[in-house]
Amino acid sequence: NAGVTQTPKFRILKIGQSMTLQCTQDMNHNYMYWYRQDPGMGLKLIYYSVGAGITDKGEVPNGYNVSRSTTEDFPLRLELAAPSQTSVYFCAAATRTGGETQYFGPGTRLLVL
Amino acid sequence: AQSVTQLGSHVSVSEGALVLLRCNYSSSVPPYLFWYVQYPNQGLQLLLKYTSAATLVKGINGFEAEFKKSETSFHLTKPSAHMSDAAEYFCAVSDADSNYQLIWGAGTKLIIKP
Numbered sequence: 315n316a317g318v319t320q321t322p323k324f325r326i327l328k329i330g331q332s333m334t335l336q337c338t339q340d341m342n343h344n345y346m347y348w349y350r351q352d353p354g355m356g357l358k359l360i361y362y363s364v365g366a367g368i369t370d371k372g373e374v375p376n377g378y379n380v381s382r383s384t385t386e387d388f389p390l391r392l393e394l395a396a397p398s399q400t401s402v403y404f405c406a407a408a409t410r411t412g413g414e415t416q417y418f419g420p421g422t423r424l425l426v427l
Numbered sequence: 428a429q430s431v432t433q434l435g436s437h438v439s440v441s442e443g444a445l446v447l448l449r450c451n452y453s454s455s456v457p458p459y460l461f462w463y464v465q466y467p468n469q470g471l472q473l474l475l476k477y478t479s480a481a482t483l484v485k486g487i488n489g490f491e492a493e494f495k496k497s498e499t500s501f502h503l504t505k506p507s508a509h510m511s512d513a514a515e516y517f518c519a520v521s522d523a524d525s526n527y528q529l530i531w532g533a534g535t536k537l538i539i540k541p
Binding site: 318354355356357358359362372404406411412413415416418419420421 | 517
């Protein structure tokens with residue numbers, strides 16, 4: 315039982331390039347989340363999904379896109395990378411919202427130069 | 428939930444001393460409250476959570492936190508710090524106003540002095 319896995323662990327992008335951050339969970343949880351973590355800022359929600367085929371914007375969605383075709387996978391797409399997207403990205407999964415625990419992946423460190 | 432404030436971006440304590448990490452939140456409706464820990468180069472994992480049962484919540488690794496509604500606080504404590512407690516700690520809140528999305532504090536890095 316791997317929980318939540320993320321790939322890649324680290325990536326350097328040039329300004330204007332695109333990439334997809336992968337997130338997979340094997341817990342059969344309906345809710346999935348993408349966060350970014352910037353130093354001294356806590357976590358900010360980018361997008362979330364309440365089940366396959368359903369996604370919604372979080373606090374900081376600009377410059378990102380997501381899809382949720384299966385329960386297991388929730389990829390995050392960056393189009394036209396900008397230096398402001400340099401961050402650590404975390405994916406998380408939960409059975410439902412409210413007081414439920416979110417289970418986090420190990421993160422992807424992204425550097426845009 | 429509107430916001431979460433963690434007092435002190437860095438807290439330094441000696442090994443064996445009391446650990447106190449402060450968290451205050453703003454919420455006009457009953458909240459769920461969480462403490463997560465992040466060890467270096469790892470994801471976050473749940474330490475403990477308050478979900479409207481007992482106000483004193485016990486978590487993993489000897490940590491506990493008390494929900495005080497009148498003070499809108501959820502401070503994290505541990506009686507005796509260990510070197511292995513060195514990590515960053517995040518407080519988070521969710522409620523109906525935030526559509527139950529987690530609102531996160533900025534984090535407090537706990538430093539343990541030998």
